[in-house]
Amino acid sequence: MKKQLPPLENDWRLSEGVFHTLTEEANDAIFLIKSDGVFLYGNRQAVALLGISKEELVKRNYTEFVLPEDHKLAASQIKLVMEGKPNNTEIRVRTNNGEIFLIHFSSVKIVVDGQEILMTIGKDITVRKAAEAVLRNSEENLRGIIREMPDGILVVDSGKISFANLSIVRTLGLSAVEELVGRSPFDFIQPEYRTLVSERIARLIKEGGSNPNIRFKLQRQDGNPVDVESRSILVQFDGKPVVLAIMKDITLRNQMEHQATLNDKLATVGTLAAGVAHEVNNPLSYVLANLVFINEQIEDVKRHLQMNGTFDETCQKTFAEMKGELADITKGGEKIRDIVKGLKAFVRTNEDEVESIDLNQTVEAAINMSFHVVKQKARIEKDFAVDLPRLKANSGKLQQVFINLLINASQAMAGNNRDKNKISIRTGRYDGMVFVEFKDTGVGIPENILPRIFDPFFTTKPIGVGTGLGLSVCNEILRHYGGTLEVQSTLGQGSTFTVNLHIDRANEAAAANSVPPAEKMRGRVLVVDDEPSNLDALCRLLKKYDTVLSALSGLDAMGIIEREVGHIEAILSDINMPDMNGMDLYKNVARKFPGLEKRIIFITGGVFSEEIKDFLKTIPNACLEKPFNFEEVRQIIAGVVDESLKNQDGKNAG
Amino acid sequence: MKCSDFTIMFAEDDPLSQKVYERAFVKDGYKVVMVEHGARALAELREQKVDLLVTDLQMPGMNTLELFPILKNDYPRLPVIVVTGHYGNLMEDFKAKGFDIKAIFNKPLVVSELKEKIKKILKIDDMDEPKK
Numbered sequence: 001m002k003k004q005l006p007p008l009e010n011d012w013r014l015s016e017g018v019f020h021t022l023t024e025e026a027n028d029a030i031f032l033i034k035s036d037g038v039f040l041y042g043n044r045q046a047v048a049l050l051g052i053s054k055e056e057l058v059k060r061n062y063t064e065f066v067l068p069e070d071h072k073l074a075a076s077q078i079k080l081v082m083e084g085k086p087n088n089t090e091i092r093v094r095t096n097n098g099e100i101f102l103i104h105f106s107s108v109k110i111v112v113d114g115q116e117i118l119m120t121i122g123k124d125i126t127v128r129k130a131a132e133a134v135l136r137n138s139e140e141n142l143r144g145i146i147r148e149m150p151d152g153i154l155v156v157d158s159g160k161i162s163f164a165n166l167s168i169v170r171t172l173g174l175s176a177v178e179e180l181v182g183r184s185p186f187d188f189i190q191p192e193y194r195t196l197v198s199e200r201i202a203r204l205i206k207e208g209g210s211n212p213n214i215r216f217k218l219q220r221q222d223g224n225p226v227d228v229e230s231r232s233i234l235v236q237f238d239g240k241p242v243v244l245a246i247m248k249d250i251t252l253r254n255q256m257e258h259q260a261t262l263n264d265k266l267a268t269v270g271t272l273a274a275g276v277a278h279e280v281n282n283p284l285s286y287v288l289a290n291l292v293f294i295n296e297q298i299e300d301v302k303r304h305l306q307m308n309g310t311f312d313e314t315c316q317k318t319f320a321e322m323k324g325e326l327a328d329i330t331k332g333g334e335k336i337r338d339i340v341k342g343l344k345a346f347v348r349t350n351e352d353e354v355e356s357i358d359l360n361q362t363v364e365a366a367i368n369m370s371f372h373v374v375k376q377k378a379r380i381e382k383d384f385a386v387d388l389p390r391l392k393a394n395s396g397k398l399q400q401v402f403i404n405l406l407i408n409a410s411q412a413m414a415g416n417n418r419d420k421n422k423i424s425i426r427t428g429r430y431d432g433m434v435f436v437e438f439k440d441t442g443v444g445i446p447e448n449i450l451p452r453i454f455d456p457f458f459t460t461k462p463i464g465v466g467t468g469l470g471l472s473v474c475n476e477i478l479r480h481y482g483g484t485l486e487v488q489s490t491l492g493q494g495s496t497f498t499v500n501l502h503i504d505r506a507n508e509a510a511a512a513n514s515v516p517p518a519e520k521m522r523g524r525v526l527v528v529d530d531e532p533s534n535l536d537a538l539c540r541l542l543k544k545y546d547t548v549l550s551a552l553s554g555l556d557a558m559g560i561i562e563r564e565v566g567h568i569e570a571i572l573s574d575i576n577m578p579d580m581n582g583m584d585l586y587k588n589v590a591r592k593f594p595g596l597e598k599r600i601i602f603i604t605g606g607v608f609s610e611e612i613k614d615f616l617k618t619i620p621n622a623c624l625e626k627p628f629n630f631e632e633v634r635q636i637i638a639g640v641v642d643e644s645l646k647n648q649d650g651k652n653a654g
Numbered sequence: 655m656k657c658s659d660f661t662i663m664f665a666e667d668d669p670l671s672q673k674v675y676e677r678a679f680v681k682d683g684y685k686v687v688m689v690e691h692g693a694r695a696l697a698e699l700r701e702q703k704v705d706l707l708v709t710d711l712q713m714p715g716m717n718t719l720e721l722f723p724i725l726k727n728d729y730p731r732l733p734v735i736v737v738t739g740h741y742g743n744l745m746e747d748f749k750a751k752g753f754d755i756k757a758i759f760n761k762p763l764v765v766s767e768l769k770e771k772i773k774k775i776l777k778i779d780d781m782d783e784p785k786k
Contacts (some may be wrong), residue, residue: 281761290674
């Protein structure tokens with residue numbers, strides 16, 4: 001078949017017909033142009049493009065349609081082709097109608113009847129070029145947005161950074177993206193966070209999706225840390241899954257949060273200060289007064305000696321009085337010392353120190369700190385869980401949270417009716433968490449403002465009473481330790497704020513392996529008396545013999561018993577006390593810790609109600625009458641303690 | 655008039671402060687009635703004649719602000735001295751509420767100043783006092 005087909009040159013007429021059809025039906029414009037630029041021929045598309053007739057075309061010169069700016073280009077196009085070099089050029093053409101098109105010309109030289117002619121195929125690329133420009137622009141825009149975005153962006157591909165934006169470059173103290181690309185992201189993470197981040201990346205690659213926000217520290221070029229909040233997502237990049245990390249520099253935010261915490265602390269200290277002043281001034285009053293007395297007595301004794309010459313009974317009596325006064329002065333001094341100690345623990349400066357914390361103790365410290373503010377308004381009821389696992393936090397900051405909640409609770413209650421106003425504080429644990437709940441009987445929080453109470457500066461208190469920072473700061477402090485603050489409120493009935501915190505698992509394991517402290521061997525005694533000086537005297541008396549715990553009320557005693565359950569061998573309790581008296585204490589102990597009530601020894605002032613008199617007849621417990629013989633007290637207590645320890649030893653042995 | 659002609663009531667919840675009042679004023683010859691809060695004060699006022707009341711501002715149970723309206727009504731002529739650990743313009747507040755307070759003492763209390771004031775209020779002349 002091939003052989004039969006004649007060469008084109010040999011059948012010009014046939015080929016001319018084919019040519020004609022081909023050129024006329026072609027989708028692109030085809031021109032034949034003489035070396036001087038005059039058109040020889042144009043196909044249907046060519047004349048349509050220029051907007052003229054075929055007859056008109058051959059009268060016109062190619063350059064007439066070329067925009068002046070592109071004349072040079074057109075001239076060189078013709079020159080090059082005529083020299084035998086095929087050429088591709090984009091030239092802007094103005095049609096007869098004044099429209100401008102961008103034409104891509106592919107030109108070659110052909111020879112027709114010995115005449116050298118330029119043949120060019122023109123393709124209108126105006127639309128394509130415009131689309132390309134749009135695409136280029138939008139890509140540039142996107143790149144610009146990503147490059148300039150305030151959040152840092154990193155793409156990590158097979159353990160290496162493959163893309164980074166300017167923000168992350170700046171955050172890390174670098175000068176160019178190139179310093180990041182190709183390196184391991186771990187080169188820029190503070191060592192202590194590397195494991196955490198690598199675990200997150202591994203999980204992301206395995207499970208896909210995205211990782212929630214975490215906070216960690218990057219390491220700048222100069223070695224300084226930067227706080228970031230980061231979120232990572234598994235995305236397709238160049239057709240394969242890579243890790244996209246979006247990081248926000250929160251150093252400034254952390255500083256602001258820190259400042260807000262500090263401001264709130266100052267405000268809280270301000271609120272407490274009035275109470276603290278009262279608490280300090282009270283003992284200071286009797287310290288000073290007793291000093292005046294002693295001064296007078298020294299003068300008395302001096303005068304007496306000058307007159308009588310002997311240190312007689314009068315002088316001895318005065319000296320005994322002075323001794324009593326010195327004891328009161330000491331008590332006052334100790335009281336002031338304790339108040340200052342509490343305040344110091346609260347405002348101390350090493351705020352970032354994270355320690356292992358006993359929740360009950362921290363709540364207790366907060367109660368002590370805010371007691372003078374709260375006690376005027378309300379009763380405090382404690383229901384502390386025993387053997388709570390420890391947690392990891394800064395005790396000063398946790399105290400700040402608890403004090404805030406206590407002050408809020410007391411401010412939520414009107415008047416100072418201590419029968420009606422009550423703050424119930426409960427601690428406990430549930431799956432890996434410990435909690436403390438502050439429940440007040442205050443006015444409650446209206447539903448419409450409930451969602452706003454954790455907002456900074458939101459307050460319903462009068463100017464000067466609250467900064468509006470309290471709850472937002474509490475929330476922030478707790479969030480820092482992975483804890484939460486929850487609120488429940490019923491208008492007119494009160495609110496309950498619950499703090500939830502994670503257990504320190506490492507410490508819990510260590511505690512389980514540790515041996516109980518040796519002090520248990522000597523036995524523990526709890527002394528309960530509402531009269532502070534009696535309490536002190538009894539504690540001092542017993543200190544030589546046992547570990548002594550003290551409580552100023554039946555309620556306090558219950559709190560201590562609950563906390564120390566199993567570690568109290570004997571309880572020495574006054575029978576006449578406000579709120580919960582000795583009889584109530586006995587009943588409560590018998591109900592909650594059966595058996596322990598047998599180890600209560602009562603003290604009485606000799607005067608009590610019929611009810612108590614009858615009650616004492618029904619129980620076998622020892623009842624010591626004031627003023628008592630200290631040796632007798634010691635012996636009775638030693639007996640109870642020994643018996644208790646013997647029972648425990650027996651149990652342990654069996 | 656001399657100290658032993660008068661009965662002073664002290665409303666104070668702190669036992670050691672009570673001791674100081676007792677020690678300081680019994681020695682001077684006054685009859686001293688000690689109560690730990692406002693409700694006790696009212697109970698004792700019904701029982702015996704009291705010439706002057708020294709009261710702590712804040713006490714658990716019934717505090718002074720709850721006590722004052724009753725005093726104003728039932729014992730309008732009883733001179734009252736307030737002792738407080740709180741600072742601020744309390745006198746104005748009391749006046750605004752129509753309570754006639756003879757004096758306010760801030761803590762830490764200087765007992766000799768309190769003694770002077772009480773003598774002035776009760777019109778006790780030191781010259782009449784027998785020298786100890």
